[in-house]
Structures are given as structure tokens and as C-alpha cells.
Amino acid sequence: MLKYLIIQLDDTSTSFCHYNNDRMTGNLIPIEILKEAIFWSMKENLTIQFLYPDYELPEEYKSAIASTFHADIVSSTCEDLPLRDNADVVVFDTFDNISDFQFNDKQSYAIRTMLSRLLKNANMLHAILPKVNRMNVIITDIASIKGEWENKYAEFLEKLGNKVLEEYKKGHYLQINLLTDRLLLDNMNNCNAGNESITICPDGKFYACPAFYSDKDVSYSIGDLATGLNIKNPQLYKISHAPICRICDAFQCKRCVWLNRKNTLEVNTPSHEQCVVSHIERNASRKLLSKLREIGSFLPGKEIPQLDYVDPIEKLLS
Template sequence: MAEEQLQRVETIFLNQIKDGHFCEISVLTDRLYVEGMENCFAGEKNITLAPDGKYYTCPAFYYHRKRVQEPEFVMTRLERSPVCKVCDAYQCERCVYLNKERTLEYNVPSELQCLKSHRERKRTMHLQEELEKNFPSVNFMRIAEVNYDDPCQKVMWMWG
């Protein structure tokens, strides 16, 4: 179902571009232009000062009353995530709140989050091919072919 939805969105996007209307669809177009992870960097570059006067990793932690202790902010950093730091699905949300909710770790994404991001990545590769056919003078960041759908597989191969 998600594949079909992404394909429909890609078709709509391509029709808009061909009609001369520039638009962006973050899950499909962001990966064409970025060279590194682009997410909210909750707890790393951004924190939430809530109405209760306390600091939270992000508004979701405040809303669910799950306060992060200061030393735990270090665990939200990209370099502390063995899976995310080897992944190039740069459009991924990399939501530390969802990580903590689904895996009990700030720096370990759920399989669902990774599979979603890699479906988007694959669809972006297809979009890139279509754009290059229709607009050969436009250059995009090259997206390499990978042989996995979940970067956890790549980490497991690396660790043997």
C-alpha cells in the first residue's frame, strides 16, 4: 500500500514539474539535494523548553510527560546511532521519540521507521531517473543502489 501511495505521489509531482510548477514533497525530493542526515536533531541541536520550565528532548516527550535526564541527551546524537550513521536515507525523520517508544533506546530506530525511509529512498531513485530523462541539464546528488531494505542488515553484515 505504501509503495502504491508513493508511486501516485511521484506521478503527481512529475506532472506538476512537467507543467512548469516547481514543488517539493519532502519524503521524495529532499534526498535529491542533501548530502547528510536531515532531521530535527532533537536533543542534539534542538531541545524543548516546556511550559513547566523543564527541558525535554522534543515536544513529544513533553506531551507524554517523559523527561530525559541531561546525560541522556548525548544518546540522541547521530554518531551514537550505529544504524543511522551508516544509512543514507537522509530524508528519514530519525525520530528519537519513536525510537525510545518502539525500541526503548534513543539511538536505535524501529524496523518500521527504517523500512519506511528505504521505501521512500527507492522511490526517490526512480524519481531521479525520471527527472534526468525529462530534464537532462539538472544535476542531483547521486543515490547509490543498496542491497538491503533495513540498515540494521548492513550493520549486522559489518559486524560479521
């Protein structure tokens, strides 16, 4: 069931997820489409998330956006400072100048980074943790995480877990998606693009998510406001129709349907690397849970069992 509508306000709007938005030329969504999309989402009872460009929007856009309940997602480089300082989510595409940023405990933050840069800037991330309540780390090159990088990622997460542990000891119960989401989940909590959320883009068309608009290799729309939503094979976006994911307990995995489509040609099938990365995170969460219990009672009854695989397809094919 649909719950969210993401409105990408401009071709250059910030990416907040695994995909890169390489569009450099501004192309603002027509105001009529924006208003119509807002009207449609109100009728459909959807929560709107706006993806902003870096430049300040015209007043009539601001008025339209203010007319409905919504969440704002902006880049850390957004020139509209009042917007940036009050946005629900601020996205960083780089670690440059991140230590100078004025974090606050009301906002959530996301860092989009290649794994190599994440490892290189681990100390910078550690330094941010005391300043935030919610941090999402989004790795943008999951497909290339193989071999020794798997071990390096596991080591990074272990150290990150120790930093999280220090914060918890201080009574600062921050959330960081890579480690703490799995602790709190009992079921899959995936992105659910195409199932619970859809996106409308500046061309006036619906997409499963902004990645399907940005990535010309896999771009395809699922309808428009004039003719209505037309998700072909909607069942394939659901966990019940994802043979590998439905038997998996790496509940924090985003199960990115765009990455699935890109790497395996099917939206319901994750790549090996996606599964391995999610299991490295899951297993790091398991270790963190154990350490948290050394300092006191924590999530009684919650267990993350030990597994003998890092890719659930092994379980399926055995």
C-alpha cells in the same frame, strides 16, 4: 550544537510531528517563563519556533513573542485567523475540509495522518500539490506499517511521484518531504531533537522535543530554566552515536528519537518499521530522480544508489 528552541505555548498546542498531543485542557505557559525562555534563547543564539494552541493568545503573550525573531507553527483549526494565515507552518490533523483551505505559496504545510487515511485520501493530497511549495506528510503510525502496508506505501509514493513529476514539468518545483528531500540531501538531515533543538514546555522544563512532554510513557525532562539545561547522555542524540543511522543513506528520515525510545527503548536506535518506511521513501526518491532526468537535466552528479536491503541493520550484522 543547539540551534533551535521550540516553545510549546500551551498543553493543547498542536503537534507538528509523529506524536499525538492528547492533552485537552488548556494550560498556558506562564508569561514569566515565556519571557525568560525568549531571553535565554537570545543569549544562546537560538532560533525560536512557537507551537500554538487553537485559541487566541492574550496580548501580553503576543507582545512577548513579537519581541524576537521566530517561526510560528499553528493548527489549521487555529481560531486566531490572522496568526494562521501568516504562520510559517500550518498543520492539518485531518483531510476533512482540506480542499476548502486557502493555501498560499508563502507558507509550509504539514499533514499528520495514519497511513491508511493517507492512502484513502491520496487524490486529495494530489489536488493540493499545485497549490503549495512545501508539504510535509507525517505518518503517525509508522510502527504498524508492516507486510502488505509496505507495498501499499510504495505504490502510493510512486503515484505521488508521478504527480510531483507533472508539477515539475509545469515548472512548479514543489517540495514534498517524502520524495524530494532525499533528492536534495547529501547527508543526514534529521530532526536532531536533543542535539540541535530542544523544547521548553508549559511546566517550565526542557524536553528533547514536545513528544517527550506529551507522552507520559517516556516523559522525562532535561533541565529547566532555573537550573539550566541538563541533557544526560547527550552523545546518544548525535548521529555519530547511532550505530544503525550513521551507516544509512535514507537522508530524509527524521530519525525520531521519541519513536526510537518508544519502540526500542533507546533514543539512538530506530525500529525496523522506521527504517523500512524511510527506505521505501528513499527508493521512491530514486525512481523520481530517474523520471525527472527523462524530462531534462536535473541535479547532475547526484546519484541515489540501488540497495539490496531496506533495513541498514542487515548491513551492520552481515
